[in-house]
Amino acid sequence: MKTTADFMKRKQTNEPITMVTAYDAPSAKLAESAGLDAILVGDSLGMVVLGYTSTIPVTVDDMVLHTKAVRRGAPNTFVVADLPHLSYHGSFDATLSNVRRLVQEAGADAVKLEGGATVCSEIKALTEAGVPVMGHIGLTPQSVAVMGGYKVQGKDRESARKLIEEAKAVEKAGAFSLVIECVPAELGKLISEQVTIPVIGIGAGVDTDGQVLVYHDLIGYGDVHVPKFVKAYTNVSEQIQQALESYHDEVKRRQFPTEAHSFTVKEDVLQGLYG
Numbered sequence: 001m002k003t004t005a006d007f008m009k010r011k012q013t014n015e016p017i018t019m020v021t022a023y024d025a026p027s028a029k030l031a032e033s034a035g036l037d038a039i040l041v042g043d044s045l046g047m048v049v050l051g052y053t054s055t056i057p058v059t060v061d062d063m064v065l066h067t068k069a070v071r072r073g074a075p076n077t078f079v080v081a082d083l084p085h086l087s088y089h090g091s092f093d094a095t096l097s098n099v100r101r102l103v104q105e106a107g108a109d110a111v112k113l114e115g116g117a118t119v120c121s122e123i124k125a126l127t128e129a130g131v132p133v134m135g136h137i138g139l140t141p142q143s144v145a146v147m148g149g150y151k152v153q154g155k156d157r158e159s160a161r162k163l164i165e166e167a168k169a170v171e172k173a174g175a176f177s178l179v180i181e182c183v184p185a186e187l188g189k190l191i192s193e194q195v196t197i198p199v200i201g202i203g204a205g206v207d208t209d210g211q212v213l214v215y216h217d218l219i220g221y222g223d224v225h226v227p228k229f230v231k232a233y234t235n236v237s238e239q240i241q242q243a244l245e246s247y248h249d250e251v252k253r254r255q256f257p258t259e260a261h262s263f264t265v266k267e268d269v270l271q272g273l274y275g
């Protein structure tokens with residue numbers, strides 16, 4: 001997929017959109033060669049790569065650095081970059097200068113921001129300025145302190161209705177797509193049916209217009225807590241740990257490097273060098 005029109009087309013033809021996060025060039029390259037429809041440079045970066053306990057400390061500089069790396073690794077994939085915490089809540093000028101860095105400097109095709117009605121004016125203004133915006137509602141990790149923890153959203157009728165309204169508001173503001181995180185599967189389906197833009201779910205059931213997962217969760221890399229909605233398709237942590245242990249062990253036993261990994265010179269070069 002190359003454009004926001006391709007996202008729309010997928011919804012119209014009922015073909016699920018596949019999205020995965022990535023934070024560096026080699027992982028982005030693998031995502032591109034695996035044929036993923038889109039890559040999200042998520043601010044989950046803070047937790048799975050930078051070692052923070054939430055996404056709150058992630059800065060625009062962090063996002064620019066990692067978006068650049070992803071762009072280099074996946075030059076032909078649609079790349080969405082997260083606007084980090086508090087980078088779109090001040091003046092529109094400030095928001096615009098952050099967005100400019102992600103798009104012009106780092107090469108993102110679109111930006112994503114969290115929230116419903118409160119961020120609709122930003123979504124509208126950015127879209128009018130020519131920057132495609134992906135919304136993000138439901139569980140919004142940048143507001144975890146206000147939400148009181150990482151919990152399933154929209155479990156009662158009142159909050160479910162509010163989420164449907166938020167999805168419609170984000171659509172109306174001009175977002176080209178919408179992430180919905182950690183809601184009951186029935187609500188994921190309902191919301192996907194009630195808006196015309198593609199809804200990309202994470203922990204939102206099988207009936208959304210697409211799915212997104214965090215790269216490290218998907219491949220089983222790292223020790224960050226993995227939520228119920230994640231499927232780990234492999235466990236690379238085990239493989240990496242084994243490789244590191246083998247290396248450590250072989251060096252201690254002088255089994256590595258062998259001749260195959262060493263350089264040599266002709267004997268006469270060494271003449272006169274022996275002390």
Ligand code: KIV
Pocket residue numbers: 021040041042043044045082179181202212213214
């Ligand atoms: O930062 C992230 O990885 C995200 C996805 C979980 C949607 O926002």
Ligand code: NA
Pocket residue numbers: 042043044055082
């Ligand atoms: Na995010």
